[in-house]
Amino acid sequence: MSTYSSKLVENAVNELAKLPGIGRKTALRLALHLLKQEKAEVELLGTSIIKMRADAIFCKVCHNISDNEICTICNNQKRNRSVICVVEDIRDVMAIENTSQFNGLYHVLGGIISPLDGIGPNDLTINKLADRLKGKEVVEIILALSATIEGDTTNFYLYKRLKEFDILFTTIARGVSVGDELEYTDEITLGRSIINRQPFEGLNNR
Amino acid sequence: MYLEKISLYNFKNYRSAEMEFSPKINCFIGDNAAGKTNLLDAIYYLSFCKSYFNSIDNQNIRHDEEYFSILGKYIVNGDKNDSIQCVQRRNQKKSFKLNKKEYERLADHIGLYPLVMISPYDRDLINEGSEVRRRFIDSVISQFDKVYLDDLINYNKVLQHRNVLLKMFADQNYFDAGSIEIWDRQLADLGHKIYPKRKTFLENYIPIFNRYFQIISNGKEVVTIDYDSHLSGRGMEELLAIALSKDRLLKYTTVGIHKDDLNFQLGGHPIKKFGSQGQQKSFIIAVRLAQYEYIMQLKGYKPVMLLDDIFDKLDARRVEQLIKLTSDNRFGQVFITDTQRERIEHLLEKIDIDHKIFDIRNGEAFEIKDQDLQNIPT
Numbered sequence: 226m227s228t229y230s231s232k233l234v235e236n237a238v239n240e241l242a243k244l245p246g247i248g249r250k251t252a253l254r255l256a257l258h259l260l261k262q263e264k265a266e267v268e269l270l271g272t273s274i275i276k277m278r279a280d281a282i283f284c285k286v287c288h289n290i291s292d293n294e295i296c297t298i299c300n301n302q303k304r305n306r307s308v309i310c311v312v313e314d315i316r317d318v319m320a321i322e323n324t325s326q327f328n329g330l331y332h333v334l335g336g337i338i339s340p341l342d343g344i345g346p347n348d349l350t351i352n353k354l355a356d357r358l359k360g361k362e363v364v365e366i367i368l369a370l371s372a373t374i375e376g377d378t379t380n381f382y383l384y385k386r387l388k389e390f391d392i393l394f395t396t397i398a399r400g401v402s403v404g405d406e407l408e409y410t411d412e413i414t415l416g417r418s419i420i421n422r423q424p425f426e427g428l429n430n431r
Numbered sequence: 432m433y434l435e436k437i438s439l440y441n442f443k444n445y446r447s448a449e450m451e452f453s454p455k456i457n458c459f460i461g462d463n464a465a466g467k468t469n470l471l472d473a474i475y476y477l478s479f480c481k482s483y484f485n486s487i488d489n490q491n492i493r494h495d496e497e498y499f500s501i502l503g504k505y506i507v508n509g510d511k512n513d514s515i516q517c518v519q520r521r522n523q524k525k526s527f528k529l530n531k532k533e534y535e536r537l538a539d540h541i542g543l544y545p546l547v548m549i550s551p552y553d554r555d556l557i558n559e560g561s562e563v564r565r566r567f568i569d570s571v572i573s574q575f576d577k578v579y580l581d582d583l584i585n586y587n588k589v590l591q592h593r594n595v596l597l598k599m600f601a602d603q604n605y606f607d608a609g610s611i612e613i614w615d616r617q618l619a620d621l622g623h624k625i626y627p628k629r630k631t632f633l634e635n636y637i638p639i640f641n642r643y644f645q646i647i648s649n650g651k652e653v654v655t656i657d658y659d660s661h662l663s664g665r666g667m668e669e670l671l672a673i674a675l676s677k678d679r680l681l682k683y684t685t686v687g688i689h690k691d692d693l694n695f696q697l698g699g700h701p702i703k704k705f706g707s708q709g710q711q712k713s714f715i716i717a718v719r720l721a722q723y724e725y726i727m728q729l730k731g732y733k734p735v736m737l738l739d740d741i742f743d744k745l746d747a748r749r750v751e752q753l754i755k756l757t758s759d760n761r762f763g764q765v766f767i768t769d770t771q772r773e774r775i776e777h778l779l780e781k782i783d784i785d786h787k788i789f790d791i792r793n794g795e796a797f798e799i800k801d802q803d804l805q806n807i808p809t
Binding site: 338339340341345346374375377378381382385386411412413416 | 536539577578581585588589591592593595596599607609610612613614616617
């Protein structure tokens with residue numbers, strides 16, 4: 226590719242195009258945009274990326290992204306330390322935090338078991354999770370993994386691995402989305418919702 | 432339910448065609464490669480969102496054109512008008528609409544406008560491997576049971592994971608029972624949902640098949656279809672446990688519903704080896720007609736029937752019997768292709784039934800009206 230008049234621009238485009246969701250055209254647009262900005266602006270962007278990569282670490286306890294050895298969630302004494310919500314990756318932590326409905330702690334697995342993708346139980350942070358349960362502080366594990374075959378299988382593996390501890394295992398509910406009309410719900414989801422129906426206890430079920 | 436009208440643009444060898452059909456018998460007459468079967472395929476598209484012959488949608492666009500479109504107008508319950516449209520632009524996602532509303536998932540459409548096709552390729556059911564026969568079972572059940580289809584897709588996914596794991600362990604000279612066990616559990620769970628549904632389907636289906644075979648063969652021969660499954664004797668967990676050492680050696684899963692098969696026998700011998708051409712043909716027709724009746728019983732209305740090159744399978748007397756079944760109201764709308772015009776005309780003369788005949792020539796369709804018939808020298 227020698228269509229760029231500047232080798233410097235070409236290098237920048239090549240690097241930007243490696244990012245997920247960015248093709249060569251978008252990469253060029255971003256590069257040219259950066260060229261138009263004040264140098265100080267662009268330096269700020271550059272150093273923030275370098276600093277993030279160099280300094281950001283994963284929480285020793287839950288493997289969430291963190292600035293310190295222990296993340297702000299694990300460090301927060303106001304949170305309920307008896308419940309751990311197990312998730313696949315950091316994006317899931319953010320998603321659940323945004324709901325403001327959960328005040329316990331997290332555990333980030335770093336993936337789900339999927340031999341087709343070459344991911345086995347040993348590639349995940351399952352041993353670390355087992356260590357956390359030894360303290361007897363935890364009474365409930367919430368399994369919040371994707372509703373896929375791989376997610377289900379990982380749930381089952383975790384249950385088998387951790388059932389020696391005297392704790393309650395729960396999974397997030399699956400079924401009709403809030404605000405959805407039944408008519409437009411797909412048959413598989415609706416079918417499962419009927420099978421896994423819940424006792425109605427006033428309006429608390431909503 | 433029947434197809435009242437179809438419009439094609441750039442579909443296979445058709446540039447543009449519009450046809451209005453009879454609710455009963457429709458015949459497409461023409462030479463080889465004129466486009467008779469392509470018309471059947473267009474009708475097949477409207478029911479199954481895909482081609483019977485070529486699963487690559489782009490290759491069904493007429494050469495050097497940018498898109499194809501198929502528009503069908505159906506009459507449902509006597510007066511309700513449904514329009515189905517399928518548009519495929521080159522290298523784009525297929526658009527499929529019912530009454531101008533785009534489907535979110537094509538699977539939602541399949542089964543709504545049921546159709547059974549009898550084609551020369553059906554001989555694969557007898558001659559090819561067991562996957563063709565499993566696909567036959569699966570395609571019928573999944574037309575009315577979406578959960579079945581979902582379970583089947585998941586079963587196959589779990590199977591793939593387990594096989595990769597077996598291969599990895601064998602290649603690395605290492606084994607972790609815990610890792611295999613979690614997939615076994617999923618496989619067993621799904622297998623035990625799929626097996627009873629296949630079993631129930633076949634228990635209902637096989638008697639219908641036997642009845643049709645008797646009609647077609649005039650009751651002279653004894654045929655049987657047996658459902659052959661590992662799960663008929665043992666549970667899936669047990670099967671997997673017994674087969675584990677074998678599986679580890681062969682690096683794939685040797686037991687389960689993915690090994691199910693149907694045994695077709697004639698007088699106690701496999702029809703593949705001991706059936707004559709004619710017996711095999713009668714057998715296949717009975718398989719399809721029974722499928723037709725099974726779907727009709729479930730849906731409560733008659734599927735569309737496509738008969739591709741039917742004289743290839745049956746002699747004139749048997750085709751006549753078949754068409755009589757239509758006039759007896761056993762079947763609904765039927766589409767037939769044939770290369771010989773006289774043969775079809777002769778047959779329809781004998782039976783008083785509403786019909787239309789179309790002359791197909793090089794990607795164009797012309798309806799032949801009755802008065803034309805007398806004027807055309809044969």
